[in-house]
Amino acid sequence: MRHLAIILSVLALSTQPLxxxxxxxDVKSIDDAVFDVAIANEIRKNCPDISARMFRALKLYSDVKSEARDLGYTKAEIDAYADSDVEKDRLRAKGAAYFKANGVVKDDPQSYCALGRKEIExxxxxxSLLKVK
Structure with a gap:
């Protein structure tokens, strides 16, 4: 009888929804990494004096995907996050606030350069994703 109670308890626990x-x-390490890559990309696109460290960016991209897979996310879930227009809009808004807080003016390439140099320093x-040409 005691064994039956243990077995029933185990079965009850295993049928609980995960x-x-x-x-x-909402996974901070992943979202922060994606945000940092997006900011570095905007800096390098808008500052003529700064370029990307592409191998580092690709390594970070690979690490983020691996972390997501290790956390149990499927390729489809990762791709959906990466391709989501809602997420892109959210990151753009977060990026705009970050740039504004750091003195970047949209049509002033040197303001992007100043921020890029500050981040490098x-x-x-x-x-780490940027380098001065």
């Missing part, structure tokens, strides 16, 4: 995974946007992840 907790849903949070949206990838402080050895941030954004800075």
């Amino acid at each position: 907790a849903a995974k949070p949206a990838l946007r 402080k050895s941030s992840r954004i800075g």
